[in-house]
Amino acid sequence: MKPLVEKLPLSQNTSFVARTYRTPHFEVPWHQHIEYELILFLEGEGSAFIGNYIGEFKADDVFFLGSNLPHTFQKAHKDLITSAIxxxxxxxxxxxxxxxxxxxxxxxxxFSVALQGLKIQGATRQQLKPMLTELEHLQGFARIIRLCECLQAIATAHEYETVSTQEVSTFQAKNKDRIDRIFQFTIDNFQESIALSDVAATAGMSVPAFCSYFKKCTKKTYVDFLNEVRIGHACKLLIDTQKSVLEISYESGFNTLANFNKQFLKLKQLTPSGFRKQFRIQEQEEYRPDEFRTLNEMKNEK
Structure with a gap:
């Protein structure tokens, strides 16, 4: 499936788009556009697919995507409200x-670095939130000034990580629709059993030719890519539900608990149970007022 090519919805009084998209208008399939995209998530969480990157997004996350970089953001579950500027x-x-x-x-x-997709970090992410929120409502030349300020903040602070290792030129090749079909097939079917012959057929290739093609395009094997998608989904279930690790392993597309644990440890350097425990400890520390810190904690801070 070739990625949807979006058209910029401009009015007569604007030269670029700055608006909020909220469920059901937020949901967009695997797509690309010539425009650069700066996106601030306001609500929801889920999986970010950018080039050959699979990761997570949540409220307050900011991404900056280069021109023609295919991407989609899939919310954690169908009933979740998701919105972004x-x-x-x-x-x-x-x-x-x-x-x-x-x-x-x-x-x-x-702009050159953004061709691999950027996830903004640190103080810059916090700085951008009010700037982007205000940008949506500005008019006239003030819109251009504010956009320049946002870009300057990112360019000078360098508080970002590049997310996709795939060369953008790959997407410009005449047969690029193959990789697009593969990505969409994986996004749609990762919770089911996927044989290499199935995904190779989607690409119209033999299994050996497909494996070589995918590794050349993405710098990783298809099995590694598929496991990244599945582990990303499992992380959300570990955080958002009380389901057992066994249930989550099956719902994420793994056939055995042993393989799930092995792949999770490989990618996250933690077991699934350890990941869940660490998240809950961090959550408690984040929301615990200073007056409830223990005496030992305060001594250790001195």
Missing amino acids: VVQFTDDFWGPGFMQLPESKSILKL
């Missing part, structure tokens, strides 16, 4: 010469 713009919406100015050098470099 989405800013989309082309690299020349402010004129063909703007990005060639000496003052634009750092932004031009940021």
Whole structure:
């Protein structure tokens, strides 16, 4: 399945998009667009698929995606309300010469790095939240100024991680629809048993040819990619439900508990039970007021 190519929904008074999308308008399949995308999640959580990256998203997360980088954000479960402020713009919406100015050098470099997808971290993520929230409601030239401020904050702080290791040129190849079909097939079927022959057939290739093609395109084996998708889903179930590790292993597409534990430990450096326990400890510490800290904790901080 070739990724959906989105069209920028501009009005007569705007040169770029800045608006909130909320369930059911948030849900978008595997897609791509020429516009760069800056997205702040306001509600919900789920899995982020960006290039060959599989990870998680939650409220307050910010991503910056380069031009033509295929992606989709799938919410954790169908009844979950999900929303995000989405800013989309082309690299020349402010004129063909703007990005060639000496003052634009750092932004031009940021655009190049964003072709692999960026997840914003640290203080920059907190700084961007009110800026993007306000951007949606600004009018006139103030919109352009605020967008420039957002990009400058990301470019100067360097508080981000690149998420996709896949070369963007891969997506421009004449046979790129193959990798798109493979990704969509995996997103749709990871909870079921997937044989290499099944996914190879989706790509219209023999199993050996498919394995070689996928490794060349994504720098990882298909089994590794599939396990990443399944473990990402399992993490959400461990956090959001009281289901047993055994139930979660089956719901995430693993045939045996032993293999689930092995793959989870490989990717997360924790067992599933250890991951759940660590999350709950962190959650308790995050919301515990200072006055409830133990005496030993306060002594250790000195």
